[in-house]
Amino acid sequence: MAGQLFNRLATELRASRPVAIATEVDGPHPGAKILVGTSATPAEPTVQGSLGNPDLDRVVARDSIGCLELGQNEIRHYGSRGEVNQQDLTVFIEVFAPPPRMLIFGAVDFTAALARIGSIMGYSITVCDAREAFATRERFPMADQVIVDWPHRLLEQIEQDPQTKSLGNRDAICILTHDPKFDVPAAIAAFSTEVGYIGAMGSRSTQQKRQRKLIEAGATHEDLGRLHAPIGLDLGARTPEEVAVSIWAEIIATHTGRNAPNLRDASGPLH
Amino acid sequence: MRELLDDLERWKEAGHEIALARVVDVEGSGPRAPGATMAVNGAGEVLGSVSGGCVEGAVITEALEILRTGERRMVSFGYSDDEAIEVGLTCGGTVHLFLEPLDW
Known part of the structure; x- marks a missing residue:
């Protein structure tokens, strides 16, 4: 016994x-x-x-x-x-429960930092990029999965395959490609899931252009409200690691429903 | 407990007696949520934590006692307790721990 x-x-x-x-x-x-x-x-x-x-x-x-x-x-x-x-x-x-999942679309420098902190956060990390030269195991040893495919195709597969659980509130999608060719279909596919957090990287002007393209592609007002873009909290982050912290901080605040001001400027219980 | 799994198995293989202390309930402000786990072996080695460092010392003493007697019981630490002056959470909450030997 x-x-x-x-x-x-x-x-x-x-x-x-x-x-x-x-x-x-x-x-x-x-x-x-x-x-x-x-x-x-x-x-x-x-x-x-x-x-x-x-x-x-x-x-x-x-x-x-x-x-x-x-x-x-x-x-x-x-x-x-x-x-x-x-x-x-x-x-x-x-x-x-099985660990929550983060899907990172785009195999760029920011991806590695985001994935590294994600492992510390206890997430299962998938890096997905359609470009074979970028999405390699060697570049992302800290990821649980590295997949060469179009992000929207990966999402369709996750949602439709009875073997994989559909994305839910604890899961997150980060779109880091900043290329509308990949970003727009990825974001549209993300909106059709129940994922709790969707963020997309890019400057304010990139985001304006992307928003126009998303509306053309059929995104609703409600869909756009789910998109955190530009991605992350306003920490003044510059390096990939700093940006990764600002993204993770935004994910935590989204889950807890907080506004993320400084604790010393607020009152009430900490948790 | 998930994060302690590898170390717990190593301890078991080495033949250590192990006591587990798990946070099962928190009233008011507490640093760790229910499920936070600390393990203590017969040699007095420690894995994990159940607070921000406030009560761990007292938990080791209780855990070694559990290993000696084989008892399983709840232990509470909090501001409202008499012993709060000596051992308690500085944040003012109360934490309820369940201690048991890992013999299951």
């Missing part, structure tokens, strides 16, 4: 499969736990271990799947047979 749940957890994490551990932290059997994984039928998660009662296991497994979908760790109270309005025991549900 000893080590079985941990070994399974390690296997699932290495395979980037979503998994949750629910541990009784207060109640009759502190430390009792189940490991919950997703299966082909989402209504029937795979469960290993036990919290001491089959009904409780079933209810906690169901709640663990809910937490996995939200990507959120939670503390919950249950009755000894899983009753939701009772407080016999307290369970901590810890989720290990």
Whole structure:
């Protein structure tokens, strides 16, 4: 028995499969736990271990799947047979969702810096460029994937392939090509996804021209509102590394819904 | 815990007894969110953290105790506790940790 749940957890994490551990932290059997994984039928998660009662296991497994979908760790109270309005025991549900994804379109110097910080941020990074000479493994060893293709084709493939999960709120797309030939179809394809952040690099004049072309290509007012362009926060960044920090800072602020002023100039809680 | 995986496996292979301390709940302002994990082995070596450095010293003591007794329990650190003067979060919040041996 000893080590079985941990070994399974390690296997699932290495395979980037979503998994949750629910541990009784207060109640009759502190430390009792189940490991919950997703299966082909989402209504029937795979469960290993036990919290001491089959009904409780079933209810906690169901709640663990809910937490996995939200990507959120939670503390919950249950009755000894899983009753939701009772407080016999307290369970901590810890989720290990696959890492969020960042797709970087354009294999330029800024790409390497953005990808390097992205790995530190815990993202799975894909670099995509249609130009074979630029999109090489040697130039982007820190990326999880380097793909030679048109960005819009890659996006279509991700969204349509049943094997890959569609892009969601935690994911990000950065368009760094500054060539309308690549940028415009990439941005149009990005608008059709549910991705949480879309940024495009370029000066204000590049962005004005790009915006006209996007409207011609059918982008709506709402689509354009989703586009962070010029990309990044106003940090005065110049080097690829500084620009990468400003882009990551903008992504964090987008997720938290903050305006990103200085903390010392604001009031209220930090988190 | 994901970030500790490689080191935890190394410790297990080396035959260390390991205690895990995980943040399971935070009230008010706390530096680390639920899920933050710290591991302590029988030799007193430490991986990870559960706060900004405020309570880690006390967690090592508790973890070594857990390794000795095999107990599993919640431990809380916060401004409202009596021991806050000695050990607590300087940010004023309360953090609830669950400590257990990694024998599962």
